[in-house]
Amino acid sequence: MRSSIIVGMLALLLWPGLARAEWLEASSDHFVIYADDSERDVRRFSEQLERYHAGMALLLGSEAPPPSPSNRVTVYVVRNENAVRKLHGGDSRFVAGFYVPRAGGSLAIVPQVNSGTGRPEFSMVVLLHEYAHHFLISSNTMEMPRWLSEGSAEFFASTSFERDGSIIMGRAAAHRAGELYYANDVRVADLLDPTEYEKRSRRSQDAFYGKSWLLCHYLTFEETRKGQLTRYLALLRRGESQRDAALEAFGDPDKLEKELDRYLAKPRIMALNLKPSMLSIGSVRIRRLSEGEAAMMPVRIRSKRGVNEEEAGELVVQAREIAARFPGDAAVLSSLAEAEYDAGDDKEAIAAADAALALDPDKVNAYVQKGYALFRLAAEADDPATAYKRARAPFVALNHRENDHPLPLIYYYRSFVEQGKSPPPLAVSGLIRAVELAPFDLGLRMNLATALIRLGRSDEARIALRPVAFNPHGGALAKSARTMLTRLDNEPAWKGENLETILASAGGDEEQESGAPPR
Incomplete structure (x- = not known):
């Protein structure tokens, strides 16, 4: 009952104007x-x-x-x-x-x-x-070190848009003013040496984001510091620790602290005006959107965000009701296929996807949901080889329509792993290409890293792991990546023994969510 109420509330909240519904x-x-x-x-x-x-x-x-x-x-x-x-x-x-x-x-x-x-x-x-x-x-x-990652994001996020089509980048981060003046202070030394910051207590209400923006902005525009940020990154790339790289590139952190205090007190700071040309x-x-597609939008958004089992059961009821009203709308049927898959109804998901593709063979999501459902069925099949070959078919068809879609490459690789087979070189190459296409998917990077470690390709595995290991919001996944990097540093010939234990600490198995449907 609780889930039904939540899903119903979401439908109302998502709907900007029930009378119009002109998405x-x-x-x-x-x-x-x-x-x-x-x-x-x-x-x-x-x-x-x-x-x-x-x-x-x-x-x-x-x-x-x-x-x-x-x-x-x-x-x-x-x-x-x-x-x-x-x-x-x-x-x-x-x-x-x-x-x-x-x-x-x-x-x-x-x-x-x-x-x-x-x-x-x-x-x-x-x-x-x-x-x-x-x-x-x-x-x-x-x-990127956490301070630079967040400071850069804040630097760009303060962009303003002008009437003539120009944009101003690097403006003062006014939304961080309150924390810079009133929240617990964070010193430059804390930013540049993560071990110092980790010693701090009650960090939830400090000025980390604001101070990171301030340091990033200062190093970008201050003429006397010209080239230092580039030097810092080069030292990190060479393998220097964050603390040592900062000391060599920026010098005395106390001196830099005093400079930032003066910089923050300035009535105006520089920004970049980028003209439309x-x-x-x-x-x-x-x-x-069609009437049916607009009606399905609250269901679609909730599905894309991800649902738990209880929510999925409630959401699919709404999806079926809408699909019954608009049986000739391929977009509606594609969303129905996703809701059916989320609810665990694989055969119904396949039927809805097939119906969508019969109406519109360009419906990408229908190929994806059909592939997801067939993969889940293949895991329980009596003849896995035949079942996984069939499961690959929608992704192969999708690849023919959109050659650079990463999911066909990911699921070609998974079709071997999930059978307990060693993926052929072509599948591993496809996984590498998928990471090139979607480098922001950290679970996908972890999958590639595990594959490369087991193949003895430790140098390439390190490249895949580093953005995961140092992701400021990586949580348990980042911790597992750091553990794997340490193991590779201490044991370069490591080929993944006990890897499952490390990955389990990240809250999942070695497939991690790479290209997996949200739930």
Whole structure:
């Protein structure tokens, strides 16, 4: 009963306007946005995100091509922050938006955003912060210290959008002013030496984010410190510890502390004004969702976020009711297939996916959900070889339609592992390519690292592990990656003995969620 109430509440919260329900899709090079809003506002929001991406690419010298269609970030705009918190779950009283990195399915959920000009609202700042993390890990395989990772994200997240189409990057992070002046202080030495910061108690209400932004901003713009940040990164890349690299690159931390105090007291600080001519973006294509697709949006968003078993059982009832009203809508049937799979109804999921593909063979999600269901059935099959060959078929078909979709590569590899077979070189190469396409999926990186360790390719495994090990929000997964790196450092010939024990400490098996459907 409790789950039924929660799912019903979510449906109401997600729905920005029950009377209108005119959802739009804005599709661009790097984003897909779903929102119940005016075409003008949705287009402007999409263009702002594309300009933001272009500005980051310009400043960081990234020349990466646009991702494949399914590897773009999908942004779902829900009614308000209360809806965001319900979807986020857990202890989320202060969550104003969140981002989930996932190969072939990265998503962000935000409340309705005022896409006007000038300083962005806090919900927009959250989205820009999280996309900065997405961009940085996608364009740089090197691990970043936590202070630099968060400081860089804050540096970019304070971007403002001007009426003439220009953007101003590197503005003062006004949303961090309160913590910088009133929260527990964090000293430069704490940022630059993580062992010192870990000694601190009651860190939940300190100025870590604000101070990280301040240090990043100062090192970027202060002329007397020119080149020091580049030197610091080079030392880290060479293998120096964070503390030693900081001392060599920046010198006395107490002197730097005093400089930051003076910098913070300045009435104005520098920023970068990037004119429209410097920001090349592609077109934004707006599509109005069909009546059935709009009706299914609350179910779709909840499914994409992930559900537990009880919630899945309630959600599939809603999905079936909507599908019964719109049996000829391929998008509706594709979402039904996902809800059926989440509820554990594999045969029904396959039937819904097949019905969707019969109406529209371009429905990517239908291939994915059919593949998921067939893989789950294959695990219990009497003839595993035949069952897994059949399970690969939807992913092979998807690969033919979207060659750079990471999931077909991931599931080709998994089709061997799940049978207890050694993946052939082609499957391992495919997994490497999947990481290249979705470097932000840390579970996928862990899968690749375990495969490479077992093959004795320890140097390549280290490259895969480092961004996981030093991810500031990595939790148990990061701890496991650090344990694996230490084992490789102490025992270079290690080929994964007792690896299952290390991975279990991360809360899962060696497949970790890499490309796995959310639940």
